[in-house]
Amino acid sequence: MTRVTKDSADRREGILRATLDMIKEGGIDRVRGADVAKRVGVSVGLVFYHFDNLETLIVEALRYASDRDIEHRDAALAASSSDVTERLWTMLIEYGPSGSEFGWRLWVQAWSASLRDPTLRGVVHDLDEGWREVLIGIIDDGVAQGVFTCPDPVAATWRLTSMLDGLAVQHVVFDDVVSMEQIRDWTQLALERELGI
Template structure:
């Protein structure tokens, strides 16, 4: 790769990271090309040279964040030794508000914006499905080895992620309406009920 192409790729990544940070800080509806250019230290023209328009930039930023998130999830799975329950808990830790995954403020912003943006909806749904598929695989694995007792891993994964989504929204949006300790306790109760562990 030539130096010019490498520099352009780095600059593009800087813009995407700055866009995600700005969305998390102030929301999608307040994103402005000039503000992003100032954050990155480039011209507004360069922002739109790379992304054409603001909507494309926002979708690209979420796509970039989702890809990075799934790479991180794979790394967590590869680095977590132990039985299926240990690996499942590691994934749920990352998925929840305690982990380093896609910021929950970004998730909430993306869900809201997805109602009006079909392209963003596809990106968000792909990320959501990716996380759930990992959980399904882990639950199926644990069921095969006898660690879990679960007649329907896909349904269990849906219920587990839905519970965690709802609790996390309460914690993030409503300033700790539920505590991290409550989320952890209720998740353990759910795992016990859903998987027999």
């Protein structure tokens, strides 16, 4: 890769990161091309050289965040135990509002904005679908090993992720009205009911 190409890729990534920071700080609706340019230290023209318009910039920033989430999820899965129950817990912890809340704050914003933007809706849908596929695969493995009892892993996964989505919103958006301890306890109860763990 030539130096110019690498510089261009680095600059593009810097613009995406700055856009995500601005979404975190003020929300999607407050992102302005001029503010992104100022934060990165480039001209507005350069921002829109890399991204045709503000809508494209926001979608690409969220696609960038989605790709990072997927990489993180896949690395956590690869590093997890071979024990199917521990693998499931690892993935549910990664999925839920653990660690940094920025990811969840970002995706709550993205869900809201995707109501108005079909391209963004596709990004959010693909991320959600990827998570469900991973969880369904783990539950299928647990059923095949006789560790889990679950007649419908797809439906069980939908119920578990929907529950975690709702609890994450309560925890992140409403300033810990639901605690992490409650989320863990209720997730354990849901796993007992869904999978016989």
